[in-house]
Amino acid sequence: METKSKELFERAKKHIPGGVNSPVRAFQAVGRTPRFMKAAKGSRIWDEDENEFIDYVCSWGPGILGHADPRVIKKVKEACDLGLTYGAPTQKEVELAELIAELVPSMEVSRLVSSGTEAVMSAVRAARGYTGKDKIIKFRGCYHGHSDGLLVKAGSGALTTSVPDSAGVPADYTKNTLVAEFNDRDSVEALFQSNPGEIAAVIVEPVAANMGVVLPEEGFLEFLRDITKNNDSLLIFDEVITGFRLALGGAQEYFHVTPDLTTLGKIVGGGMPIGAYGGKREIMQMISPDGPVYQAGTLSGNPIATTAGIETLKILKEDPDIYKRLEARGEKMAQAVRDAAGERVRVNQIGSLLSVFFTKNEVRDYESAASSDLELYAEYFGYLLDHGIYTAPSQFEAMFLSDVHTEEDIETTCQIMRDALCSLRF
Numbered sequence: 282m283e284t285k286s287k288e289l290f291e292r293a294k295k296h297i298p299g300g301v302n303s304p305v306r307a308f309q310a311v312g313r314t315p316r317f318m319k320a321a322k323g324s325r326i327w328d329e330d331e332n333e334f335i336d337y338v339c340s341w342g343p344g345i346l347g348h349a350d351p352r353v354i355k356k357v358k359e360a361c362d363l364g365l366t367y368g369a370p371t372q373k374e375v376e377l378a379e380l381i382a383e384l385v386p387s388m389e390v391s392r393l394v395s396s397g398t399e400a401v402m403s404a405v406r407a408a409r410g411y412t413g414k415d416k417i418i419k420f421r422g423c424y425h426g427h428s429d430g431l432l433v434k435a436g437s438g439a440l441t442t443s444v445p446d447s448a449g450v451p452a453d454y455t456k457n458t459l460v461a462e463f464n465d466r467d468s469v470e471a472l473f474q475s476n477p478g479e480i481a482a483v484i485v486e487p488v489a490a491n492m493g494v495v496l497p498e499e500g501f502l503e504f505l506r507d508i509t510k511n512n513d514s515l516l517i518f519d520e521v522i523t524g525f526r527l528a529l530g531g532a533q534e535y536f537h538v539t540p541d542l543t544t545l546g547k548i549v550g551g552g553m554p555i556g557a558y559g560g561k562r563e564i565m566q567m568i569s570p571d572g573p574v575y576q577a578g579t580l581s582g583n584p585i586a587t588t589a590g591i592e593t594l595k596i597l598k599e600d601p602d603i604y605k606r607l608e609a610r611g612e613k614m615a616q617a618v619r620d621a622a623g624e625r626v627r628v629n630q631i632g633s634l635l636s637v638f639f640t641k642n643e644v645r646d647y648e649s650a651a652s653s654d655l656e657l658y659a660e661y662f663g664y665l666l667d668h669g670i671y672t673a674p675s676q677f678e679a680m681f682l683s684d685v686h687t688e689e690d691i692e693t694t695c696q697i698m699r700d701a702l703c704s705l706r707f
């Protein structure tokens with residue numbers, strides 16, 4: 282039954298573009314009606330027709346503790362009684378900045394914003410202000426939010442041209458964004474060589490999770506660390522997904538590679554809208570009012586959002602074993618899929634992030650991810666949805682595990698995934 286979702290979707294399409302406030306929610310890639318959700322608790326989410334799902338979208342990452350963790354909800358309710366926003370500094374912001382610096386030591390100084398998009402946009406501005414250079418390098422298939430300068434794709438052929446990846450973005454806004462290939466050192470070296478002294482920063486998702494999950498190969502992040510250092514450029518880790526998910530200290534702790542600037546989002550807000558960017562004091566001193574790089578926000582450091590963030594980070598900090606549990610569950614799920622589908626799919630998994638790619642190729646960059654059979658993915662997704670498993674409605678998104686996915690949830694899910702794979706003709 283999806284009667285109510287269908288009705289709501291029809292109503293939504295009249296006044297909201299595509300009926301949704303973020304495109305992936307429209308289920309276009311899988312040809313189904315999006316489910317309109319009305320409640321979520323723990324590992325479960327319910328739609329308006331009262332269908333229950335085990336949720337592996339987890340709001341695209343924030344839900345590492347599962348939905349509506351009672352400890353977080355209690356603090357948020359208490360905070361609401363004290364007022365929703367003041368537009369003035371608060372103790373909570375100080376506490377969150379201290380926690381971030383403690384858990385992610387490279388973020389000695391950080392600034393709070395309201396989304397991951399804003400965090401990345403501001404970090405790039407800080408890098409340009411600090412280095413006095415204009416160009417940045419990003420990787421094909423990595424997503425860094427929807428600011429103009431980052432909605433870029435590689436131009437055909439020539440390494441040095443990049444073009445807007447969205448209508449409405451002037452080519453002039455993207456000409457300073459160069460595009461390299463994930464896991465391909467030569468492509469990065471070539472850009473440094475053809476733009477000597479002009480690269481302000483290299484920005485990367487240390488584990489790419491927006492082309493499906495793609496792991497950095499041995500030495501790749503170290504290589505980026507070295508080449509940026511040797512060229513007086515900054516290394517920016519976009520840890521909006523990996524922050525507090527791969528490890529308490531994010532991918533930089535997991536891989537022992539320290540960037541100059543880091544961006545956070547998703548988990549850092551504990552389910553409320555927050556982003557953060559930060560790094561060494563010397564760089565962050567560039568931000569106004571200390572320095573000449575302007576960046577501001579009416580609702581930045583909002584007291585309700587910071588409360589949810591602080592409580593979530595404290596829970597993670599007090600129970601670091603959470604990351605071992607997540608890794609074990611992630612591995613179990615990956616193994617179940619590999620056992621069921623063998624060589625017909627590729628499963629990329631690290632910690633609580635997982636993608637099943639419908640391709641026989643090893644998936645190590647955008648091109649190999651894009652070799653997936655999207656129709657098979659859509660069928661697989663549909664089977665899972667119809668059997669109570671809510672997962673990413675796109676081949677190019679990750680599956681997220683949370684600490685409240687029980688052994689039983691995982692068993693049930695593995696069985697349904699196996700059945701789904703068996704039901705496909707491929």
Ligand SMILES: *Cc1c(COP(=O)(O)O)cnc(C)c1O
Nearest residue numbers: 396397398424425426521522546
């Ligand atoms: C989600 C995401 C963003 C954008 O964050 P929003 O809060 O959606 O603006 C940026 N970078 C990465 C790696 C993301 O996954």
